[in-house]
Amino acid sequence: MNRDVYALLLAGGVGSRLSILSAKRAKPAVPFGGKYRIIDFTLSNCVNSGVDDIGILTQYRPMSLNEHIGNGKAWDLDRMTGGVTLLQPFLGRQTGDWYVGTADAVYQNLDQVTRRKVEHVLILSGDHVYNMDYNRMIRFHEEKGADVTLAVTTVPWEMTDQFGIVETDENARVIGFEEKPARARSNLVSMGVYVWSAKALVRRLTEDAAKPDSQHDFGRNIIPAMIPDGKAFGYRFDGYWQDIGTLEAYYEANLNLVSDRPQLDLFDAEWKIHTPSAERPPVKFGSGGRSQYSLIANGCIIQGNVERSVLFPGVYVGPGAHVSDSIIMNDTRIEAGARIDRTILDKQIVVGERAIIGHGDASVANIRIPQLLHSGLTVVGKGTVIPKEARIGRNCCLAADLTEADFTSLELPPGSVLGDTG
Amino acid sequence: MALVLAGGSTRDLSVLTDMRAASSLPFGGKYRVIDFTLSNLCNSQIYQLGLLTQHAPLSLHAHVGIGKPWDLDRREGGVMILQPYQRQSDTRWYLGTADAVRQNLDVLRHARARWVLILPGDLVYKMDYSWLLEEHIERNAAVTLAVGPIDPKESHRFGMCQVDEHNRIVAFREKPTEAMEGLGYMGIACFNVEVLHKELCDRPEANNLVTEIIEPMVARGDRVEAYRYEGYWEDVGTVDTYYRASMDLLNDTPRLNLYDPEWVVYTRSVELPPARLGAQAMVERSLLANGCNVEGTVENSILFPGVRVEEGAVVKHSILMNGASVAAGATLDHVIVDKDVRIGVNVLIGQGEAVPHKDFPELLTGGLSIVGRDAVIPDGIIIGKHCVIEPGVHAVDFDGAPVESGTRIRRGGDA
Numbered sequence: 028m029n030r031d032v033y034a035l036l037l038a039g040g041v042g043s044r045l046s047i048l049s050a051k052r053a054k055p056a057v058p059f060g061g062k063y064r065i066i067d068f069t070l071s072n073c074v075n076s077g078v079d080d081i082g083i084l085t086q087y088r089p090m091s092l093n094e095h096i097g098n099g100k101a102w103d104l105d106r107m108t109g110g111v112t113l114l115q116p117f118l119g120r121q122t123g124d125w126y127v128g129t130a131d132a133v134y135q136n137l138d139q140v141t142r143r144k145v146e147h148v149l150i151l152s153g154d155h156v157y158n159m160d161y162n163r164m165i166r167f168h169e170e171k172g173a174d175v176t177l178a179v180t181t182v183p184w185e186m187t188d189q190f191g192i193v194e195t196d197e198n199a200r201v202i203g204f205e206e207k208p209a210r211a212r213s214n215l216v217s218m219g220v221y222v223w224s225a226k227a228l229v230r231r232l233t234e235d236a237a238k239p240d241s242q243h244d245f246g247r248n249i250i251p252a253m254i255p256d257g258k259a260f261g262y263r264f265d266g267y268w269q270d271i272g273t274l275e276a277y278y279e280a281n282l283n284l285v286s287d288r289p290q291l292d293l294f295d296a297e298w299k300i301h302t303p304s305a306e307r308p309p310v311k312f313g314s315g316g317r318s319q320y321s322l323i324a325n326g327c328i329i330q331g332n333v334e335r336s337v338l339f340p341g342v343y344v345g346p347g348a349h350v351s352d353s354i355i356m357n358d359t360r361i362e363a364g365a366r367i368d369r370t371i372l373d374k375q376i377v378v379g380e381r382a383i384i385g386h387g388d389a390s391v392a393n394i395r396i397p398q399l400l401h402s403g404l405t406v407v408g409k410g411t412v413i414p415k416e417a418r419i420g421r422n423c424c425l426a427a428d429l430t431e432a433d434f435t436s437l438e439l440p441p442g443s444v445l446g447d448t449g
Numbered sequence: 450m451a452l453v454l455a456g457g458s459t460r461d462l463s464v465l466t467d468m469r470a471a472s473s474l475p476f477g478g479k480y481r482v483i484d485f486t487l488s489n490l491c492n493s494q495i496y497q498l499g500l501l502t503q504h505a506p507l508s509l510h511a512h513v514g515i516g517k518p519w520d521l522d523r524r525e526g527g528v529m530i531l532q533p534y535q536r537q538s539d540t541r542w543y544l545g546t547a548d549a550v551r552q553n554l555d556v557l558r559h560a561r562a563r564w565v566l567i568l569p570g571d572l573v574y575k576m577d578y579s580w581l582l583e584e585h586i587e588r589n590a591a592v593t594l595a596v597g598p599i600d601p602k603e604s605h606r607f608g609m610c611q612v613d614e615h616n617r618i619v620a621f622r623e624k625p626t627e628a629m630e631g632l633g634y635m636g637i638a639c640f641n642v643e644v645l646h647k648e649l650c651d652r653p654e655a656n657n658l659v660t661e662i663i664e665p666m667v668a669r670g671d672r673v674e675a676y677r678y679e680g681y682w683e684d685v686g687t688v689d690t691y692y693r694a695s696m697d698l699l700n701d702t703p704r705l706n707l708y709d710p711e712w713v714v715y716t717r718s719v720e721l722p723p724a725r726l727g728a729q730a731m732v733e734r735s736l737l738a739n740g741c742n743v744e745g746t747v748e749n750s751i752l753f754p755g756v757r758v759e760e761g762a763v764v765k766h767s768i769l770m771n772g773a774s775v776a777a778g779a780t781l782d783h784v785i786v787d788k789d790v791r792i793g794v795n796v797l798i799g800q801g802e803a804v805p806h807k808d809f810p811e812l813l814t815g816g817l818s819i820v821g822r823d824a825v826i827p828d829g830i831i832i833g834k835h836c837v838i839e840p841g842v843h844a845v846d847f848d849g850a851p852v853e854s855g856t857r858i859r860r861g862g863d864a
Contacts, residue, residue, distance in 0.1 A: 060722070060723075061722065061723035062722070062723050062739075101720075285725070287727070287728060293722035293723075293725075294722055294725070294740070294742065299720055300720075300722070301720050302720070304718060304720065306518070306713055306714075306715050306716065306718065308477070308478065308479070308707035308708055308714070308736075309477070309478030309479050309707075309736040309737055309738040309739075309751075309752075309753075310724055310736065310737040310738070311699075311708075311735075311736055312732045312733055312734060312735045312736075312737065313701055313734065314701065314733065314734050316732065316733060316734070317731070317732070317733070318726045318730065318732055319726055319727070319728060319729075319730050319731075320726065320727065320728055320730075321725070321726045322722070322723040322724070322725050322726075323723055323724045323726065323737070324723035324724070324739065325479070325723070325724075325738065325739050326708070328708065337723075338723070339723075
């Protein structure tokens with residue numbers, strides 16, 4: 028066990044670019060990969076790296092996340108020493124307030140760091156999907172004698188405007204850092220994974236907190252200010268890493284899991300992804316059940332056809348129903364004869380008999396969120412009931428908890444919005 | 450308090466119980482047989498039980514552990530593993546069901562239980578024991594036996610009861626040789642602890658609970674009542690009944706509903722990703738647990754967690770337990786494959802004539818073969834019907850020739 032490390036996991040962000048998937052849950056709590064939630068990957072990285080003292084900083088809609096983490100049992104984090112603690116903002120101390128930035132969130136919990144007397148602090152993000160051994164990075168940090176080490180990786184050039192861009196010299200020393208620049212000088216980006224020497228962290232955050240003009244953000248303020256000292260280093264990570272920032276990225280990362288060569292190995296017995304699993308029976312394929320290129324979790328009953336899709340526990344696919352290129356979350360029912368294509372269905376949705384979701388013209392972007400829904404993807408919020416024989420076009424966005432009465436017409440043309448999608 | 454009798458050994462399950470108790474046998478795609486009894490207990494809100502083990506108990510002990518999956522890890526009550534142990538005098542193994550209970554009478558006394566449920570560990574069923582207990586108390590019975598209708602063809606496997614119009618048992622015959630109409634004893638009994646204590650102490654030579662305690666009580670006219678159970682139950686104590694009960698789960702409306710949210714069957718689950726179906730996967734009428742990776746064809750089969758079926762492989766009418774793998778081009782038809790077995794490339798099992806098995810033709814029927822735990826079947830081997838492959842066999846145990854129907858491959862020896 029790595030007793031010298033305390034990990035702080037930032038899990039409070041709003042995640043507005045995941046639209047209705049994160050309308051009622053924090054982004055790290057968004058279901059992923061057929062049975063997990065996004066945060067499971069980071070938490071499993073921690074315990075698989077022997078880091079078992081973890082604080083989770085929450086702020087935005089923490090309920091679903093709190094329930095998911097519980098006492099940390101699923102990750103063996105229910106411990107006498109260490110374990111997992113949820114750190115919500117609270118009042119009653121000098122600095123108590125909502126977290127205004129990533130650095131401020133950690134600053135408000137600095138007493139958690141100082142009273143532990145640890146050597147290193149890992150600062151992690153709860154909304155990335157990747158398998159990474161933090162020990163190697165900590166060793167690198169020690170070898171370099173660094174104050175802070177940033178995990179860095181390359182992304183396609185066209186995506187550089189979404190990340191913090193890092194420039195390093197031949198010794199891996201960080202010599203440039205720019206947060207989300209319009210024109211990047213490098214395609215090496217910060218993964219939002221930091222190893223800090225605890226002393227340096229305390230000093231830097233305390234200095235930053237005193238600056239009234241700072242946004243109290245690691246990427247914008249803290250890291251750039253450290254470059255002149257030359258004690259910030261970049262640790263190169265070459266494995267699969269995905270920031271689940273947008274609906275499109277979320278969809279692609281899930282569908283990648285059912286491709287011929289998934290980039291993320293869920294089946295690695297040496298690096299298990301842990302999650303609290305409800306007790307469910309095995310998947311049952313009925314007489315008409317067929318499936319290819321799919322991930323199907325326990326508790327599903329498949330009587331129709333499922334292709335290139337990810338099905339979470341307890342999904343029912345009725346006789347003659349057809350599901351393709353879709354993500355279907357827990358306990359959603361797809362009744363007989365329904366057809367679902369390129370759609371994300373949140374939990375506990377009922378799709379009525381012979382309803383069709385995802386048909387027609389993919390070139391009509393969504394009228395309310397065209398920047399998020401323009402490639403043909405349709406999204407339906409948790410608990411909505413879609414009437415039988417309804418026809419819902421591509422790029423549509425349907426709010427959570429709609430009832431049949433909310434459907435004034437059974438025909439929703441491509442790009443439509445129904446209900447309050449936030 | 451409940452006592453679960455999970456110690457018996459049987460040869461009727463062939464190599465499947467070489468290294469485990471019958472109650473520890475994997476069943477239904479992710480469960481073990483004992484899970485049904487343990488889940489019945491927690492769904493009936495009975496949280497105090499002793500688990501009596503004797504034969505090959507290690508896999509059972511590991512599975513039950515402290516009882517966490519069934520909410521049996523408790524401050525008060527919970528699960529106690531009751532193995533035979535040495536005493537200053539009179540040390541012995543459990544000599545039978547009555548003796549096993551007798552050796553644990555102290556446990557009942559310490560628990561201050563007034564009633565004790567004696568439960569078999571190898572029955573698959575869903576039963577709310579609180580109803581049985583309620584009837585037992587209401588009718589002021591000394592013993593209440595749960596009974597169910599039996600096909601007369603099967604009556605030779607059961608204790609057959611005759612009841613009067615008030616459901617009192619007036620006659621009891623253990624495993625009658627001739628076919629018999631009537632109600633079969635399910636092996637589930639509710640005793641007044643006082644009565645049980647007295648019966649066991651009065652007859653110290655009695656080892657068998659059914660023939661030496663219950664039968665004489667009925668004969669004497671004691672208050673032995675019947676509790677009629679109408680639901681599905683199956684004693685999976687033989688290869689044949691195990692296979693049939695498993696295959697029944699594949700029907701569109703199986704007699705045992707595993708999908709009832711009101712009566713969840715709990716088990717100790719390993720953490721595995723969802724089942725993955727590849728490009729060439731064809732799966733029909735089957736159960737697939739988490740962690741399965743299917744690239745081939747699977748029909749009418751049950752795949753436990755972590756089973757791999759490679760491209761071009763065909764699995765039909767078979768049961769593949771945890772971690773078994775079937776390499777490319779292999780074909781399995783009517784095979785029970787135990788855990789962690791590796792089936793090589795182009796292996797064929799279930800081929801040719803259905804010659805009855807030499808040693809026990811009555812156990813292997815319908816062409817069924819069994820491959821024991823950890824066996825490795827080398828590439829290209831052809832195996833007939835009604836074959837038994839012992840646990841742990843590997844390449845040197847095969848001479849490359851086809852394995853004839855009805856034979857057995859032994860570990861470290863001749864075929």
